[in-house]
Amino acid sequence: MKFRNILGLSFTNMRRRKTRTILTTLGIVVGIMAVVSISSLSGGFEGQITQQLEQGLDTDILTVIPGGGSFFGGSGLSSFQINDTLLIQNITGVISTLGISQTGTTIYNETGGTLDTRIIGVNFTNLETVYGHRLTFSSGDWNQLGSNDSCIVGYLPDPIASTGDNLSAEVLVRVGLNFNYINVSISVGGVLEEAGQSGMLPFDRSIFISIDTYQELFDDSTISTIVVRIEDPDQADAIADEINEAFEDQVLVIVPNFLIDMVSSVFNIMEIFLLAIASIALLVAGISILNIMLVTVMERTREIGIMKSLGAKDRTILSQFLSEAALLGVLGGVIGIIVGLFLAQGMGLMLPALFSGFQGGFGNGDIGFGGSSSFTLVPVLAPETILIAMTFAILVSVIFAIYPARKAAKLDPVKALRYE
Amino acid sequence: MTHPQPTQPEETLTALFDYQSRTSKYIIEAKNLCKTYQMGPVEVNAVRGVNLQVHPGEFLVILGVSGSGKSTLLHLLGALDQPTAGKVFVEGLDLSTLNHNQLADVRLRRVGFVFQFFNLMPQLTAQGNIELPLKFADVPSTTAHGRARDLLTRVGLGERRDHVPSELSGGEQQRVAIARALANNPRIILADEPTGNLDTKTGAEIITLIRQLNKTQGLTFVVVGHDARLTTVADRVIEMQDGGFIGERAGGGQERV
Numbered sequence: 001m002k003f004r005n006i007l008g009l010s011f012t013n014m015r016r017r018k019t020r021t022i023l024t025t026l027g028i029v030v031g032i033m034a035v036v037s038i039s040s041l042s043g044g045f046e047g048q049i050t051q052q053l054e055q056g057l058d059t060d061i062l063t064v065i066p067g068g069g070s071f072f073g074g075s076g077l078s079s080f081q082i083n084d085t086l087l088i089q090n091i092t093g094v095i096s097t098l099g100i101s102q103t104g105t106t107i108y109n110e111t112g113g114t115l116d117t118r119i120i121g122v123n124f125t126n127l128e129t130v131y132g133h134r135l136t137f138s139s140g141d142w143n144q145l146g147s148n149d150s151c152i153v154g155y156l157p158d159p160i161a162s163t164g165d166n167l168s169a170e171v172l173v174r175v176g177l178n179f180n181y182i183n184v185s186i187s188v189g190g191v192l193e194e195a196g197q198s199g200m201l202p203f204d205r206s207i208f209i210s211i212d213t214y215q216e217l218f219d220d221s222t223i224s225t226i227v228v229r230i231e232d233p234d235q236a237d238a239i240a241d242e243i244n245e246a247f248e249d250q251v252l253v254i255v256p257n258f259l260i261d262m263v264s265s266v267f268n269i270m271e272i273f274l275l276a277i278a279s280i281a282l283l284v285a286g287i288s289i290l291n292i293m294l295v296t297v298m299e300r301t302r303e304i305g306i307m308k309s310l311g312a313k314d315r316t317i318l319s320q321f322l323s324e325a326a327l328l329g330v331l332g333g334v335i336g337i338i339v340g341l342f343l344a345q346g347m348g349l350m351l352p353a354l355f356s357g358f359q360g361g362f363g364n365g366d367i368g369f370g371g372s373s374s375f376t377l378v379p380v381l382a383p384e385t386i387l388i389a390m391t392f393a394i395l396v397s398v399i400f401a402i403y404p405a406r407k408a409a410k411l412d413p414v415k416a417l418r419y420e
Numbered sequence: 421m422t423h424p425q426p427t428q429p430e431e432t433l434t435a436l437f438d439y440q441s442r443t444s445k446y447i448i449e450a451k452n453l454c455k456t457y458q459m460g461p462v463e464v465n466a467v468r469g470v471n472l473q474v475h476p477g478e479f480l481v482i483l484g485v486s487g488s489g490k491s492t493l494l495h496l497l498g499a500l501d502q503p504t505a506g507k508v509f510v511e512g513l514d515l516s517t518l519n520h521n522q523l524a525d526v527r528l529r530r531v532g533f534v535f536q537f538f539n540l541m542p543q544l545t546a547q548g549n550i551e552l553p554l555k556f557a558d559v560p561s562t563t564a565h566g567r568a569r570d571l572l573t574r575v576g577l578g579e580r581r582d583h584v585p586s587e588l589s590g591g592e593q594q595r596v597a598i599a600r601a602l603a604n605n606p607r608i609i610l611a612d613e614p615t616g617n618l619d620t621k622t623g624a625e626i627i628t629l630i631r632q633l634n635k636t637q638g639l640t641f642v643v644v645g646h647d648a649r650l651t652t653v654a655d656r657v658i659e660m661q662d663g664g665f666i667g668e669r670a671g672g673g674q675e676r677v
Contacts, residue, residue, distance in 0.1 A: 005555040016543045306539045309500055310553040310600070311528025313521050414501045417539065 001316045003323075010324040014331075024292045025332035027285025028397060032336025032389050034278035037344040039271060040381035044348060046267040047380050053259050058134070058198050059233035060095075063254040064088065064226040064243055065200075077250045079222035082211070085126075087246045088228055093235045096129035098122060099223040100201065101214050107160075107169040107207075115160060118206045119171070121214025121223075124152075130229045131198065139163040140190030150189035152208040161188045167207075173218055182217065200254070201227060282392060285332070286400035289325060293404035297321070304408050305416025318409040325401030326394050333393030337386055344379035352377050444512030447608060447640050448474035448497055453506035455492050455663075466492040468663040469506070474642060476607070479634045479673055481651055482644045484660035490644035491612050493660070497642060498533055498610045499526040511607070528557055532601025534630075536613035538593040540585040546572060546596045547581040553603045571599035575629060591622035598629065602639075609633070613645040627653060631673070 014021045066077035085097040101121040106114055124145045127135075132142070138155075140163035145152065153161055161167045165188045170181045186209065195203035215221055230239055233256070240253035297304070304317055455467040466489040474480055484490040495501035496508055499515050502523075508515045510530055515523065527533070540549050547568050554564035572581050575595040585593050594614060601609050611630065615623030631653040634641050643650055644660075651657045654671030 001556050002558060005561070012543050012548075302539075303541055306541060307552070307556075308524070309498075309527060309533050309535075309539070310556060311524050311526075311604070312556050313524045316556060414495050417500075417535070 001312070001319075003319075006316070006319050006323050007327075009320060010327050013324060014327060020292065020296075021328065021331070024289060025328050025335065027288040028282070028329060028332025028393050029336040029339060031278060031282035031285045031396070032333050032393050033340040033343060034281050035275060035389050035392070036337050036340025036381065036385065037347065037379075038274045038278055039385050040341065040344040040379035041347055041351070041377070042267055042271045042274065043380040043382060043385075044344075044378050046264065048377060049263050050260050053263065059236070059256045060230050061130070061198055061256065062228040062230060062236060062240060062243070063200055064228060064247075065224070065252050065254065066250070067252045077247070079224055080226060082215075082221065082223055084223070084247075085226055088226060088243055091239060091242050091246070093231050093239050095229045095231055096126055097229075098126040098130040098227040099211065100225040100227060101211065101218075101220060101223045102206075102225075103173075103218060106172050115156075116205075118202065119214065119217075120201075120206050120208050121211040122208055123211050124208075127152075127208065130227055134198070135195055135203065136193045137163075137190045138193050140188070142190070145189040149210075149213065150187045151210075152190045152192060153188055154192050154202075154206040154208070155194040155204040159191060161191070163188050163190055171217070175219065184217065186213070198227075200225065282396050286396040289328065289397055290400040290403060293321065293325065293401050294407070297404045297408040300408075301411060301416050301419040304411050305413050305419065308411070308413035309417060314409040317411075318405050321405035321408050322398055322401055325397040325405070329394035329397030330390070332397070333390045336393065337389055340389075341379070341381060344381070348377040348379045444509065445475075446473045446509070447476040447478075447511055448472070448642065449509040449512075450493075450497065451507045451509075453493070453496060453508065454504045455489075455496060455501065456504045465663050467496065467503070470663075470665060472497075472658075472665075474640060477634070477638045477640055479631065479641045479653065479655045479671070480643070480658065481654035481656070481671060482642065482658045482660050483646055483651065484644065485646060488660045489663035490660050492663075494610050494612050494642065494644050498531045498608075499523045500533070528553060529604050530606050531608045531610055532603070532606045534594070534597050534601050534609060534611040534614045536616040538585070538590070538597045538617070540593055540596055540600075542585050545582050545584050546577060546588065546592075546599075549585070549596055550600045550603055553600060557604050559604075567603065568599075571602055572596070574602075575599045589622070590618050591625060594618060594622075594626050595629065598626075598633070602633070607638075608640045608642070611641065611643040611645075613647070614643065615647045615650075616645060623647065624649065 064080075066079050080099065082099060085099045088094060088097050099122070102118050104116070104118050106116055124142070128142050140152075144150065144163070151167065153159070153167070166185055167188050168183070168185045171184050173180055173182055192203060197203060209217075211223070228239070228243070230236060236255045240255050243253050244251065307317060307320075450470055450472040453467055453470040453472070454465070457464040457466055468489075470493060472493075482490050482493065492501065496503050497510070499508075499510065499518075503516075510526055513526075515526065518526065533539075541552060544552065547565075550568035550571055551561075551564045554567060555561075559567070569578070569581065572578050575598055577592060577595050577599070580588060580592060585596070588596065594617075598609075598614075609630070614630065615626055618626060627647075627649055630641060630643070633639050643654075652672035655673050657669050657671045658665050659667040
């Protein structure tokens, strides 16, 4: 029997029992819906975070932090000395280096307002050689920053100071076991335009002071991070190796794609885990197809007998039932993909509200990443996901239909005809 | 029941049939046919040692009460069931030499079945029911469509082709079933109590129709049942009881040509 004719008869049979057809596909619908919504939400989430990271991603910037072994721990340096930048500066391919110390703090200004910010100690000359190409001033410029007692104020939607002002504030600092308020008065040498962040260095909402002032103010002679600008982004890995060598592997060099790679791998693991759960739904769907097909074969025993008495071969009966299962899979797959997409859209609107704590970045301590931009989640469904979902829907339906279909094909025609 | 391995490829089966039917005197022949069922602990001898020769174009009626084994015999003759012992020759070909698929092919092209309860596919229209065996035989759909229309017209149901069985009367359903049995041009029609589920008048119409097909098309009919009217049109009547033949006589029909 021709495939087209088998398919035609399958359509007729499925239309005959619409309610059952819909109920049979329900399991597949739920399974595929779960797969599609999970992977499109995860894809959207990953895309969102990757995009935020990429905004601050300069391909010619390496970030060196103390530590060793892995990102999450291990022995090694706890901080850098101020001259450690020189070890890196001498490596071929390095344009310049920038040592950074930063503290998250609250500034209390004279009018009683408060501002959560980071005070970042840098060498202004090095800041210009490393980031000069990317930072623009809304007022002031590099030349006004000569003295140690001026500062650069990062972008704020509601500026707290402009160039030439004296920024006076009480800064809360921890000294030993005590919290002390220090009166600080520093002239503003420049105010930056919106610049996002670079790697783990946020420009917006930050106040840059000279490293000398920083060390004096916070009684801290160390630096926490060294930012390295290199000539050729393709050399990033090679230079990272040399830096590691220079510090006897007691540091961690973050190459531009490090965070993105890490986020990707975390998401991949999460997605595999969630898909494993979703595949249980598909397994259950398959079992329900097996069940319902067995009932259907029993109900249609007489029809099978008729077909055999008319000269249908076993393989015709077999392909008849398998093609009905495949059609159930297609139907369930299509509905599941559509419902899954709507579900993902709905969850995409609801989830950001749950994660609102993330707004403003993932922390503002020594290592902070994530910007101050607001968090939105747009589900992304890759075309191959649709293809894989459809394949699974059909495959699960057909595989679980093999046993009932074989049972139907092997029926004895005489007994089948007598079946009431 | 084991089946012999294929003795010849399917495409040579037709040629073999054609050769055998030219050389064989009988269109159906049964030799010492036996069929034993196991019904729980009881062994039922449904057919015991039947010998039968059917001539081409003959209208043969086998009479017997229910349980006499006549339906089982009909299934054996039509390759729907396999005998416990003995042999069936259809158009000269020994069915015991055929494999599973080849037996299906005999049912598809060599014999047509008509049943007491019509056995139409409930989800298909009259047209669709007749097209079904044509589709099994891979007849192109336009050809199948035309042939099904012709057959429906021939059994007097040209106007009812788009109705499903539940919308047809018993007589109409049996006409569709007869048309379906003719679909792939078999030379043999095997009918199991074709009037058993019809009222007297409709039954008589069906008997007239099959007799007419027998006369005009030269189709061989083997009809089992207990409707006495069948004997009036039959060429030959065999009486069956407890799985064996107990008598044979000429029927009321005209003499076989």
